Amino acid sequence: MKTKLILLGDEALAQGAIDAGLTGVYAYPGTPSTEITEYIQMVRPEGVHCTWSSNEKTAMEEALGVSYSGKRAMVCMKHVGMNVCADAFVNSAITGANGGLVVVAADDPSMHSSQNEQDSRFYANFAFIPCLEPSNQQEAYDMARYAFHLSEEFGVPVLMRLTTRMAHSRAIVETVAPEAQNELHTPDADHARQWVTLPANSKVRYPKLLDTYTALEEVAAKSPFNAVHKGKDHKLGIITTGIAYNYLMENFTDGYPYPVLKITQYPLPKRLVCEFAEQVDELLIIEEGQPLVEQAILGVFPPAKPVHGRLDGTLPRTGELTPDAVKKALGFAPASVSPQPSLVTARPPALCQGCGHRDMYTMLTRTMTTFPEGRVFADIGCYTLGFLAPFHAIHTCVEMGASITMAQGAAFAGIHPAVAVIGDSTFTHSGMTGLLDAVNDKANIVVIISDNLTTGMTGGQDSAGTGRLEQICYGLGVEPEHVRVVVPLPKNYDEMERILREEIAYNGVSVIIPRRECIQTLKRHAKQ
């Protein structure tokens, strides 16, 4: 029975995983990956785990536990989440997968909601893990189901790489009847040892993993997801990956004028690339993200024939592709367009009116005016917008959890006051271990955990430590009298400022928790 649904790429992938007999999804929210898990939470398939994890590393390990038990698990994250779970991800190639294990990384070229453009395909290469990169929503659905089978057949995890436009664009998807979940079965005698990564075991396992990766390259060469399309004019051959294929075809309205090799399954099938390149005079490589395929083809020695792409300026070196960027690369005339009227002004995102972070920053900037040498080390979340007008309140934001640890380092180096600003969800994601360091170091810092009782930036998902932040701080060794809770409202500014000044004066680790529900989740709860 086939059903037609209009689904986001994220949702199509999620439905594919459900229909593949998924036992559990494990994830931390992050744009553009959040809707995968939210979709599974909305569908609520019976017996499928779908609550949020504390961070991407715990999510990956939880999923690995499901896979060890013979059942199918999926881990979802944004691209920078791959950095957080890298230890578990890379070593999951050594343990291998027992039940199908699919890791989804949603990349964000052009940095719509991110701090960098890292391309997750490099992680797959690095870890010797196969990678699938759907070019449309139907492929996202079909590949999710295929990925679980590939994972079980070859005993390795599979990475699925999405990009923003793939994740957040809707199209019609045809679904098929779901498979049943796997029965519980632990690794057999041949594979049990590799799950204990002692050197003696991993030395045996590693060459086998490399052999598997070689075999997977031939699987990719024969995969229906990697296709050669014939074209009459062999002066040029075009290699596209993932969603880049769509931008090419947007410009080829009457079929293929040049031969086209569409790659959506890795490891990059070198045989297929060489056979394709032999037929043509020059190559144009069009890929969304960083030039992984282009670099692989170029290597170090001068290429046998010209290779064009992001590295020689035929396509932009940075940012996501567009139909117009590809049009230019093909040498087609640009569309004649009306300019944007000069009166159109930028409308940057801002903290919502009524948001508790606003009151926290108003109080903080008011206090910090008397400490011009002081610095505020912030973190990832809505409150990063405190950098912008009217607050101009923060001096750093690097990655999840860096606020507390950077404040600790800066305090040791001589900055006073060194203030960390971190949200509740980011604190339980990656801030707790840093706070333990600060306590052990007797660091002279003030940590503001701006608690809105949710993961706000990504739309209001559950926050792992809600209701237990004070206990967590006590447990990590912060003196109870230096854990202060305030309600961030204009009427409390004087009290908030007094408390902040007291804690700045204290030589040690202080935690101030301004606590008020996110205005967006509050509105949603009021409607219910």
Added chain:
Amino acid sequence: MKQDIILSGVGGQGILSIATVIGKAALDEGLYIKQAEVHGMSQRGGDVQSNLRLSSNPIFSDLIPLGGCDLILSLEPMEALRYLPYLSPDGWIVTNTTPFLNIPNYPEMDSIMAELGRLPHVITVDADTLAKEIRSPRSANMVLLGAASAVLQGLGKEALEDGIRKVFARKGDAIVEANLAAFRAGYDHATK
């Protein structure tokens, strides 16, 4: 048949509800659909847009090329002008005239209306006021969709009304009727 539509506005105004109604109607008409949305950081009061593509043939790109857009449907007048480089020379702009004032340097309304006035195919509608007049102040987005239905190709007024019924059905009859009334008020405004 192909219709490339840019829906624009400010985060939180409800452009995605418009896209959902058009998408539902298009699915029922057997059309191909692609709809690229913006989620995440820019939703916090920033400018947002959605590229909605309908066609009787398969659609490749999720993004509309420059100069290829048939209709800019905007819940905010300055935001309509932001996407002008995407508008085809024959394309239409249907825009709400109520400004969303959350930036200190918002341009003069007169100059925005003058820019819109220079373009050949523009329908302006005070969707907020019309929605209030029919006592459905939260349905300005459906007023705008009603106005756009006067120039939208490939989907008739009935198909869109049916889309509204299906999309809002789970919220109850009163919400469905309020949105239908808003849609019709917009349509009447654009066609009178």
